[in-house]
Amino acid sequence: MAIRNNRLTADEYKEQFSDIRPPFETNDAALVEANRCLYCYDAPCTKSCPTGIDVPKFIKQITTENLRGAAYTILVSNIMGGGCAKVCPVEKLCEGACVYNLMEEEAIPIARLQRFATERAIQEQWPLFTRKPSTGKKVAIIGAGPSGLSCAHALSREGVDVTIYEKESKGGGLMTYGIAAYKVTPQFCQEEVDYITSIGGIDIVYNQELGKNISLEILQNSYDAVYLAFGVGLARQLGIPGEQLHGVVDAISFIYDIRTKGYPAIPVGDQVAVIGMGMTAIDAATQAKRLGAKEVTLVYRRTQQEMPCTEAELNIAKLDGCKIVWLAAPKEITGEDGKATQLVCNVVKLDAAGIPVATGEIITFAVDMVIKAAGQMPFEELVSGNQLDNNKGRVIIDGHSTTSIKGVFAGGDCVNGGKEVVDAVQAGKDSAKAILQYLF
Amino acid sequence: MADISANFLGIRSPNPFWLASAPPTDKQVNVLRAFEAGWGGVVWKTLGSQVKNVSSRYSAVDYNGRRVMGFNNIELISDRPLEINLKEIKECVRLFPDRAMIVSLMADNDRNSWHELIKKVEDTGAHGLELNFGCPHGMTERGMGAAVGQDPDIARKVVEWVMEAATIPVITKLTPNVHSVVPTGRAAVEAGTHALSLINTIQSVTGVDLDTFVPNPNVGGKSTFGGYCGPAVKPIALKMLTTIGQDRVTSAVPISGIGGIETWKDAVEFMLLGATTLQVCTAAMKYGFRIIEDMCDGLNNWMNEKGFQTIDEFIGRSLPTLTNWEELDMNFHIVAHINQDKCIHCGLCYIGCEDGSHQAINLSYGNPYNTYSIKEDECVGCNLCQLVCPVDNCITMTEQRKGDEYLNWKEFQRRGLPLNDH
Numbered sequence: 001m002a003i004r005n006n007r008l009t010a011d012e013y014k015e016q017f018s019d020i021r022p023p024f025e026t027n028d029a030a031l032v033e034a035n036r037c038l039y040c041y042d043a044p045c046t047k048s049c050p051t052g053i054d055v056p057k058f059i060k061q062i063t064t065e066n067l068r069g070a071a072y073t074i075l076v077s078n079i080m081g082g083g084c085a086k087v088c089p090v091e092k093l094c095e096g097a098c099v100y101n102l103m104e105e106e107a108i109p110i111a112r113l114q115r116f117a118t119e120r121a122i123q124e125q126w127p128l129f130t131r132k133p134s135t136g137k138k139v140a141i142i143g144a145g146p147s148g149l150s151c152a153h154a155l156s157r158e159g160v161d162v163t164i165y166e167k168e169s170k171g172g173g174l175m176t177y178g179i180a181a182y183k184v185t186p187q188f189c190q191e192e193v194d195y196i197t198s199i200g201g202i203d204i205v206y207n208q209e210l211g212k213n214i215s216l217e218i219l220q221n222s223y224d225a226v227y228l229a230f231g232v233g234l235a236r237q238l239g240i241p242g243e244q245l246h247g248v249v250d251a252i253s254f255i256y257d258i259r260t261k262g263y264p265a266i267p268v269g270d271q272v273a274v275i276g277m278g279m280t281a282i283d284a285a286t287q288a289k290r291l292g293a294k295e296v297t298l299v300y301r302r303t304q305q306e307m308p309c310t311e312a313e314l315n316i317a318k319l320d321g322c323k324i325v326w327l328a329a330p331k332e333i334t335g336e337d338g339k340a341t342q343l344v345c346n347v348v349k350l351d352a353a354g355i356p357v358a359t360g361e362i363i364t365f366a367v368d369m370v371i372k373a374a375g376q377m378p379f380e381e382l383v384s385g386n387q388l389d390n391n392k393g394r395v396i397i398d399g400h401s402t403t404s405i406k407g408v409f410a411g412g413d414c415v416n417g418g419k420e421v422v423d424a425v426q427a428g429k430d431s432a433k434a435i436l437q438y439l440f
Numbered sequence: 441m442a443d444i445s446a447n448f449l450g451i452r453s454p455n456p457f458w459l460a461s462a463p464p465t466d467k468q469v470n471v472l473r474a475f476e477a478g479w480g481g482v483v484w485k486t487l488g489s490q491v492k493n494v495s496s497r498y499s500a501v502d503y504n505g506r507r508v509m510g511f512n513n514i515e516l517i518s519d520r521p522l523e524i525n526l527k528e529i530k531e532c533v534r535l536f537p538d539r540a541m542i543v544s545l546m547a548d549n550d551r552n553s554w555h556e557l558i559k560k561v562e563d564t565g566a567h568g569l570e571l572n573f574g575c576p577h578g579m580t581e582r583g584m585g586a587a588v589g590q591d592p593d594i595a596r597k598v599v600e601w602v603m604e605a606a607t608i609p610v611i612t613k614l615t616p617n618v619h620s621v622v623p624t625g626r627a628a629v630e631a632g633t634h635a636l637s638l639i640n641t642i643q644s645v646t647g648v649d650l651d652t653f654v655p656n657p658n659v660g661g662k663s664t665f666g667g668y669c670g671p672a673v674k675p676i677a678l679k680m681l682t683t684i685g686q687d688r689v690t691s692a693v694p695i696s697g698i699g700g701i702e703t704w705k706d707a708v709e710f711m712l713l714g715a716t717t718l719q720v721c722t723a724a725m726k727y728g729f730r731i732i733e734d735m736c737d738g739l740n741n742w743m744n745e746k747g748f749q750t751i752d753e754f755i756g757r758s759l760p761t762l763t764n765w766e767e768l769d770m771n772f773h774i775v776a777h778i779n780q781d782k783c784i785h786c787g788l789c790y791i792g793c794e795d796g797s798h799q800a801i802n803l804s805y806g807n808p809y810n811t812y813s814i815k816e817d818e819c820v821g822c823n824l825c826q827l828v829c830p831v832d833n834c835i836t837m838t839e840q841r842k843g844d845e846y847l848n849w850k851e852f853q854r855r856g857l858p859l860n861d862h
Contacts, residue, residue, distance in 0.1 A: 041787030
């Protein structure tokens with residue numbers, strides 16, 4: 001048993017990480033599906049989209065070969081509609097609400113159609129939006145993730161000059177650094193960021209981290225308003241013995257490395273245990289398998305009923321050959337010569353309140369790698385250090401995205417603790433509206 | 441097993457489905473393939489003075505991704521030498537003596553031309569003649585086709601010439617490019633035609649190419665009015681068929697129905713409104729001759745289910761139920777009902793009624809699914825919601841009569857009964 005990288009050939013890596021939901025091969029294929037859409041009134045799909053994309057309208061526009069109009073309909077509600085088409089858990093959002101489900105028929109493939117409608121707009125940089133003349137107002141945004149970019153775009157359209165401070169060397173946030181490569185490639189994320197900034201008036205300054213290179217105080221003094229969209233990032237520790245052993249990593253760093261270093265450089269074990277059952281856990285487990293791990297086991301302390309990931313995500317893991325163990329709570333990781341060799345779990349059952357309770361039984365897994373995906377923590381120190389009212393590190397805002405500091409707004413994961421990309425985009429829109437009200 | 445065979449003026453065919461006069465019936469190879477597939481008969485593509493065709497010839501109307509809802513052609517009558525056509529007709533009759541062989545004719549506009557053509561065609565052993573008074577393009581400019589069918593006096597004259605020479609049954613095919621098909625139909629019947637067939641194609645422009653700005657079909661940068669057919673024209677054909685079936689003069693002769701027939705169900709509808717045989721073209725051009733299998737099978741199963749032994753038992757059966765508007769019962773009233781268990785909450789009934797009809801559907805907000813219910817007092821029983829609902833039998837119309845007695849508009853007015861107050 002060993003942790004090592006470079007397990008596959010170049011072709012194998014390409015195959016393993018190819019698009020899991022490929023686009024329509026032909027125009028006709030998209031039209032067949034688009035024509036199935038019933039064009040619902042006050043459509044459930046639209047109501048189930050956090051950004052409220054007018055889904056029936058854009059699908060109708062596809063059928064009338066008004067692709068430019070379809071792209072605008074999507075992007076005007078969700079400037080990251082291209083990326084969301086690839087990463088949204090649509091089975092619990094738009095597609096999950098499609099009325100065809102109630103007829104026991106396949107839902108309209110809204111995500112694929114959305115991709116069809118936006119792909120060319122992004123690749124060819126269609127100028128669908130124009131920026132009003134500069135008003136002279138300046139806003140600083142912390143974080144070039146979905147929330148920050150969405151806010152920036154909305155502000156720039158109204159003639160606000162935006163500067164985004166991003167601690168990484170690329171924009172896109174979680175889209176770029178935290179999602180399985182078979183869903184969205186870093187290259188696409190770059191194109192999407194470029195598309196958003198192509199409106200003008202948005203300056204992204206990279207490798208600038210709040211609290212390190214820049215301070216909130218200076219930004220407050222230099223700009224008319226500040227929008228905090230720095231997300232979450234710290235991996236939650238399990239707090240069990242053995243976490244320091246070689247071979248124990250957190251899923252956030254694991255995925256970050258895959259996104260930044262290239263597949264061959266990423267080491268994986270022969271026997272990998274992934275702790276957790278959220279979207280990140282699935283992304284880590286499936287990618288470990290695809291990188292060449294012989295055996296990947298997802299360990300979760302509750303049941304399928306309570307799992308945070310969607311069934312579609314679980315199915316990806318199952319199809320990749322990952323094993324699933326329910327009702328097992330990690331107790332400790334043991335090792336030899338400083339290297340992890342065993343994951344020891346309590347077999348638990350759920351009490352009446354749904355809390356996992358140890359049964360006294362123990363289950364152990366032989367491992368050489370443990371990937372922890374037990375959730376992400378807010379940047380509590382950063383938030384408290386800047387005197388922002390917060391709830392365990394989550395920035396508290398009022399109904400107008402305003403923090404406890406005048407002129408400082410916040411939204412997205414740093415407020416909600418970590419939700420979908422599409423939720424962050426909506427938070428950016430809401431905040432832009434609030435900032436515009438504040439400025440003018 | 442029901443008997444689906446047809447007897448049309450003594451011309452027998454094992455089923456009532458004939459191929460209409462058109463490209464599928466313009467040569468021996470097609471016609472033999474059609475007979476092998478099971479078609480009951482054919483109307484051979486129109487013979488007359490030899491013509492020359494152009495390229496392209498067809499165009500279509502698509503609807504929501506489905507191709508060829510309507511079809512359009514600018515092709516003329518047969519462009520093959522008459523002698524070859526006659527030889528092939530003779531051969532087809534010899535090989536398939538149990539199938540109906542009708543030959544469509546459009547002679548030049550003089551008595552001799554008609555007489556000569558009829559003589560030659562009768563020599564082939566064909567069972568009947570169909571007079572093409574309907575072709576809406578190309579031939580009309582030469583005073584033929586629809587130019588004949590649009591003028592009852594000319595039609596009468598030509599039918600008279602034909603009847604002087606013909607010794608086999610004569611069917612006159614009517615053009616729909618008139619305000620009513622009845623005057624020409626009457627003229628043809630009074631001049632002695634044995635039967636009528638309708639409809640021929642409807643003059644049309646199927647669309648304009650948004651890149652070239654030239655309408656379809658494009659013939660070197662120009663287009664011309666074509667003849668429209670296919671499923672889109674069926675409702676118009678059924679209406680015209682009904683007027684012929686209800687007219688005192690024209691109802692005396694059998695009718696061969698034409699116009700968008702694609703399935704056995706379409707065929708039965710034509711028969712219920714008076715057609716004895718059915719002619720099909722567009723569907724065969726789109727799918728090939730194999731569609732005849734389900735047409736026969738479906739008709740047979742439907743007849744068995746309804747207890748009909750022969751087609752004569754239901755031909756024209758629905759004609760008496762089509763009446764003038766003023767004969768309709770004003771006390772008859774229906775209201776919509778939405779089955780909440782079947783409803784998929786698409787809201788199409790609501791928005792249709794709200795924007796397009798009588799604002800008689802209530803929307804109760806839900807996330808993501810709204811609930812829709814009928815305001816019975818506001819519902820006028822128009823059927824719109826039921827028509828747009830994508831779920832079968834989710835919306836039903838239930839009878840809630842306004843009064844027990846039959847009350848038509850004339851009587852309503854005579855009694856001075858009140859009109860709507862809002």
